[in-house]
Amino acid sequence: MTFDLHPHLLAPVAAAPLSRAPFAIADETQADVPAREALLDAAFGPARFLKTCERLREGRQPAPGLALAARDDGGEFIATIRLWPIFAGGRRPALLLGPVAVAEHARSLGLGAEMIRASLIRARALGHRAVLLVGDEPYYRRFGFEQRFTAKLALPGPVERARFLGLELAPGALEGAEGRVSAAPLEAPMALPRAA
Structure with a gap:
């Protein structure tokens, strides 16, 4: 199965393949939790729990397959990224x-961009x-990412x-989106089936 990738995503990856980097990006594991929490504390301090986006993450798990970790050549945990299921106004x-x-x-490795x-x-x-995202x-x-996608959210x-920015991974995905962003219920299906 092949996927059409957004030009902003495909070109940079083709120009800088991960296989040549001094780090490896893989799924986060349960064993990564202490290192991840220590890294987040060092990066953001205790104020990270006061941020508005934290209200959408509290008591929830990241979207399946979308909690990633990076390790250097020696196996040290050096980066984290997570994506969380939400609704962008209503039930979108x-x-x-x-x-x-x-x-x-x-931070000089370009790792943040590669994680994203x-x-x-x-x-x-x-x-x-x-x-x-907020960034x-x-x-x-x-x-x-553009502000226009969140103008009515x-x-x-x-x-x-x-x-407050948004990105459409599929054309029109945020068209007409308005209202309050909310955390998705744990049982809600978040990915829609692809058209054949």
């Missing part, structure tokens, strides 16, 4: 990207259609509007 399935964190000594690309490509391959628009623009708490 989407994902929430974050947090993404990279160990301070590994890998997670978006995987999300697309799994049938997810849209991703939202710096100049950074996330390279992956195709609201998060369950305060956020700088200029930092």
Whole structure:
């Protein structure tokens, strides 16, 4: 089965294949939890639990197959990224990207961008259609995130509007999306079947 990939996702990966990088990206495991929590504490401190996006993650698990970890050549845990099932207003399935964190000594490797690309490509391959996040628009623009996709959406708490961004993994996935973003019920199917 093949998938059409968003141009913002395909080109950078083709230009910088992961196989040549001094790190490996793979599924997060239960054994990674202490290292992941320590990395997030170092990157964001205790204030990370006060962020509006945390309201959408509390008591939930990341979307299946969308919790990734990176390790260096020596096997050290050096980066994390997770995507979470949400509804982008009403019952429109989407994902929430974050947090993404990279160990301070590994930040010059371009690992944050590779983690984002890998997670978006995987999300697309799994049938997810849209991703939202709160982050710096100049950074996330390279992956195709734009403010226009969230113009009529609201998060369950305060956020700088200029930092609330969206990406369509499938054309039209966020067209007409409006209302409050909410956490998806645990039993809700989040990926829609692909057309044949």
